[in-house]
Amino acid sequence: MLDFAVGGDEFVTMAGPCSVENERQLIAIAHHVSQRGARILRGGAFKPRSSPYSFQGLGLEGLKFLAAAREETGLAIVTEVMTEDDVPLVAEYADILQIGSRSMENDTLLEAAARSGRPILLKRGMVATIADLLRSAQLILSNGNRNIILCERGIRTFETAMRNTFDAAGIALLKQIAHLPVIADPSHAAGRRELVPELARIGVAAGADGLLVEVHPNPEMAWSDGEQSLNFAQFDSMMSMLGPWIALRQASLREENLGQGERGLHLVGASG
Numbered sequence: 001m002l003d004f005a006v007g008g009d010e011f012v013t014m015a016g017p018c019s020v021e022n023e024r025q026l027i028a029i030a031h032h033v034s035q036r037g038a039r040i041l042r043g044g045a046f047k048p049r050s051s052p053y054s055f056q057g058l059g060l061e062g063l064k065f066l067a068a069a070r071e072e073t074g075l076a077i078v079t080e081v082m083t084e085d086d087v088p089l090v091a092e093y094a095d096i097l098q099i100g101s102r103s104m105e106n107d108t109l110l111e112a113a114a115r116s117g118r119p120i121l122l123k124r125g126m127v128a129t130i131a132d133l134l135r136s137a138q139l140i141l142s143n144g145n146r147n148i149i150l151c152e153r154g155i156r157t158f159e160t161a162m163r164n165t166f167d168a169a170g171i172a173l174l175k176q177i178a179h180l181p182v183i184a185d186p187s188h189a190a191g192r193r194e195l196v197p198e199l200a201r202i203g204v205a206a207g208a209d210g211l212l213v214e215v216h217p218n219p220e221m222a223w224s225d226g227e228q229s230l231n232f233a234q235f236d237s238m239m240s241m242l243g244p245w246i247a248l249r250q251a252s253l254r255e256e257n258l259g260q261g262e263r264g265l266h267l268v269g270a271s272g
């Protein structure tokens with residue numbers, strides 16, 4: 001049963017494979033990340049890909065595997081929905097609907113996702129300004145859904161040494177102006193696993209409310225985004241490294257919150 005807040009005092013980690021590959025593997029990942037404190041299992045069943053020849057996702061079968069992993073572990077599920085037509089199906093299985101970077105300005109998808117009533121994880125488009133991101137959030141709000149989590153996942157700049165440029169300042173700014181939970185996705189920003197823990201730490205320091213991170217038991221064999229996926233040991237060491245930073249965040253939030261009520265987007269998910 002899911003019952004926790006994103007954007008409140010707790011730092012919320014969402015972790016899992018880029019693509020859902022098979023049920024056994026997904027459940028193993030879910031158990032592992034859950035033991036290290038993750039609250040939400042991420043995994044793509046419908047995949048937007050840079051090449052039309054790449055794996056496009058398992059679709060409904062993948063959603064069923066995600067539901068099975070939730071059943072086994074109690075983790076909430078976040079997964080991407082790519083088309084307006086798929087919204088009812090994905091909303092039936094997912095606790096949070098992910099709108100991918102490539103879809104951030106797909107208004108009919110945003111409207112349909114908003115109307116599903118599920119919380120929305122809105123990823124910043126790779127060439128979207130902060131104003132563009134907030135416009136998309138506004139469209140979701142104006143369709144009656146206030147449960148929005150913003151996600152910084154790196155933007156395109158002239159720099160090509162990394163897959164994208166992680167906009168830490170964007171996180172800090174969004175926390176000041178948007179009054180919505182903001183999470184950091186260091187995996188898609190970095191594009192290389194060696195950089196992921198550092199970007200995660202910068203995300204925490206910038207004020208992010210949580211992380212979205214790609215984890216795979218054998219990244220070299222992953223069906224998508226293997227180069228940026230952490231294996232189990234790397235995920236564990238990242239989580240240990242982040243511990244004191246998260247504690248620091250918690251301590252400063254407690255000071256800020258003295259006398260204030262509960263904050264954040266409260267999640268009671270598809271299973272609850």
Ligand code: PEP
Pocket residue numbers: 018044048099100101102123153188
């Ligand atoms: C993903 O989360 O696997 C993904 C495709 O992300 P983005 O939309 O940020 O590229």
Ligand code: MN
Pocket residue numbers: 018019188214224225
């Ligand atoms: Mn990915």
